[in-house]
Amino acid sequence: MANTKETITDVAVDLFHQKGYFATSISDIAKGSGIQKAGIYYYFKSKEALLFHIMMRTMDELMIHLEQCLEGVTEIESRMRAAVHGHVDFHLRRQKENFIANSELRGLSPDHYRAIVKKRDAYEQIFQGLMQQGRDTGVFAKGDVRILSYAILTLCTAGAFWFNPQGRLSIDEIARMYEDFVLNGLKHGDMGGLEQ
Amino acid sequence: MANTKETITDVAVDLFHQKGYFATSISDIAKGSGIQKAGIYYYFKSKEALLFHIMMRTMDELMIHLEQCLEGVTEIESRMRAAVHGHVDFHLRRQKENFIANSELRGLSPDHYRAIVKKRDAYEQIFQGLMQQGRDTGVFAKGDVRILSYAILTLCTAGAFWFNPQGRLSIDEIARMYEDFVLNGLKHGDMGGLEQ
DNA sequence: GTCTATAGGAGGATAGAC
DNA sequence: GTCTATCCTCCTATAGAC
Numbered sequence: 049m050a051n052t053k054e055t056i057t058d059v060a061v062d063l064f065h066q067k068g069y070f071a072t073s074i075s076d077i078a079k080g081s082g083i084q085k086a087g088i089y090y091y092f093k094s095k096e097a098l099l100f101h102i103m104m105r106t107m108d109e110l111m112i113h114l115e116q117c118l119e120g121v122t123e124i125e126s127r128m129r130a131a132v133h134g135h136v137d138f139h140l141r142r143q144k145e146n147f148i149a150n151s152e153l154r155g156l157s158p159d160h161y162r163a164i165v166k167k168r169d170a171y172e173q174i175f176q177g178l179m180q181q182g183r184d185t186g187v188f189a190k191g192d193v194r195i196l197s198y199a200i201l202t203l204c205t206a207g208a209f210w211f212n213p214q215g216r217l218s219i220d221e222i223a224r225m226y227e228d229f230v231l232n233g234l235k236h237g238d239m240g241g242l243e244q
Numbered sequence: 245m246a247n248t249k250e251t252i253t254d255v256a257v258d259l260f261h262q263k264g265y266f267a268t269s270i271s272d273i274a275k276g277s278g279i280q281k282a283g284i285y286y287y288f289k290s291k292e293a294l295l296f297h298i299m300m301r302t303m304d305e306l307m308i309h310l311e312q313c314l315e316g317v318t319e320i321e322s323r324m325r326a327a328v329h330g331h332v333d334f335h336l337r338r339q340k341e342n343f344i345a346n347s348e349l350r351g352l353s354p355d356h357y358r359a360i361v362k363k364r365d366a367y368e369q370i371f372q373g374l375m376q377q378g379r380d381t382g383v384f385a386k387g388d389v390r391i392l393s394y395a396i397l398t399l400c401t402a403g404a405f406w407f408n409p410q411g412r413l414s415i416d417e418i419a420r421m422y423e424d425f426v427l428n429g430l431k432h433g434d435m436g437g438l439e440q
Numbered sequence: 441g442t443c444t445a446t447a448g449g450a451g452g453a454t455a456g457a458c
Numbered sequence: 459g460t461c462t463a464t465c466c467t468c469c470t471a472t473a474g475a476c
Contacts, residue, residue, distance in 0.1 A: 052441080052442090067350075068350040070266035070350075071350065073469060073470085074469075074471085075468090083442070083443090084442070085469095086443070087443080088471095089470090090441060090442075095469095154264040191421070192421065195413070195418065195421065198406055202398060202399060202402035203399045206395070209398075210394055217388075217391070222391065225391060226395070229429050232429055232432045233428055269451055270452060271452095279460070280462075281451095282454080282460075282461070282463095285454080286459060
């Protein structure tokens with residue numbers, strides 16, 4: 049509780065995840081934070097600015113996390129594995145924020161929307177680069193890199209939607225499953241066999 | 245334009261897809277339909293009822309489509325292929341409605357939410373049944389059926405989010421790609437190797 | 441920094457005429 | 459069936475005191 053701004057952000061993450069951005073009012077967030085609604089505006093210019101703050105922070109940390117996962121890993125198959133594992137791991141550990149980042153893009157202003165999509169594209173391109181490299185060196189089967197990357201990222205991101213922290217499987221077990229599934233798909237799965 | 249109710253529904257599908265359910269007002273829908281907003285309430289009890297109508301219809305038709313795709317197909321691998329192909333095909337052909345059905349669950353009342361989730365669960369269970377059968381007969385590798393089914397369905401559903409009808413790939417080409425990718429994943433992809 | 445009070449507007453929904 | 463008129467609630471955001 050030391051920092052009011054952090055409290056507001058945390059409460060907003062909880063509520064946006066639970067009820068959705070549009071269904072959550074400034075008044076709800078204020079109540080949850082133990083302040084009056086006018087107090088929110090001392091820290092955030094608008095409700096939309098608060099959403100943007102949450103999303104931007106999540107995207108930045110997602111990217112940093114990926115870079116850390118790839119650091120020092122050189123061989124292409126291992127790099128792909130590390131990337132998928134890291135992606136799933138981050139999405140399950142930071143479930144609420146990732147859920148929001150993937151379902152509330154609608155709430156952003158055009159400018160903020162563009163800023164987030166730009167971050168997302170940069171992130172996707174790292175995956176596409178790995179896939180292209182694996183394909184070029186014959187480690188992965190051929191296939192449409194763009195579509196494959198959408199498929200793989202969506203697949204893994206979806207964990208943030210259904211994952212139950214109290215469930216029977218740990219984050220690491222799930223991340224390994226996805227890692228195996230994706231790598232098998234990439235190695236054997238000739239996705240349409242299209243040249244591009 | 246013969247049928248006003250259909251016009252309203254069609255306009256609502258367009259707008260919910262384009263701007264989202266919460267950002268679309270009754271007034272927007274009325275304007276698009278060429279009537280006054282009070283006119284909407286002659287056909288639908290509330291905005292939420294209109295959303296529910298769209299979703300329910302989509303889920304029903306999705307299920308019927310799956311059943312038709314499986315009709316007369318007996319061998320398990322072919323059945324799984326037919327199911328995946330049909331799922332992708334339906335999601336790309338009826339892109340807007342499927343987009344809505346997958347992103348606007350938040351807008352439903354608790355009762356309606358339960359009704360839609362029930363339909364979705366029944367649909368998922370058909371896939372899980374196919375996967376279980378394939379696993380039991382040794383055609384597919386072992387793996388966690390529930391998690392695999394989430395993964396596969398999400399993967400394919402995602403097409404409704406990024407698919408561009410004017411793009412370089414046809415619906416059938418994409419459906420085939422996914423079919424191959426998923427089947428390869430199921431046959432070789434030992435998803436964590438968990439017994440269940 | 442946080443409060444009280446309120447402006448200002450939008451949007452869902454209804455009443456009742458035609 | 460469709461329209462006009464309007465109610466009523468809710469919510470974002472701001473002004474200004476403390």
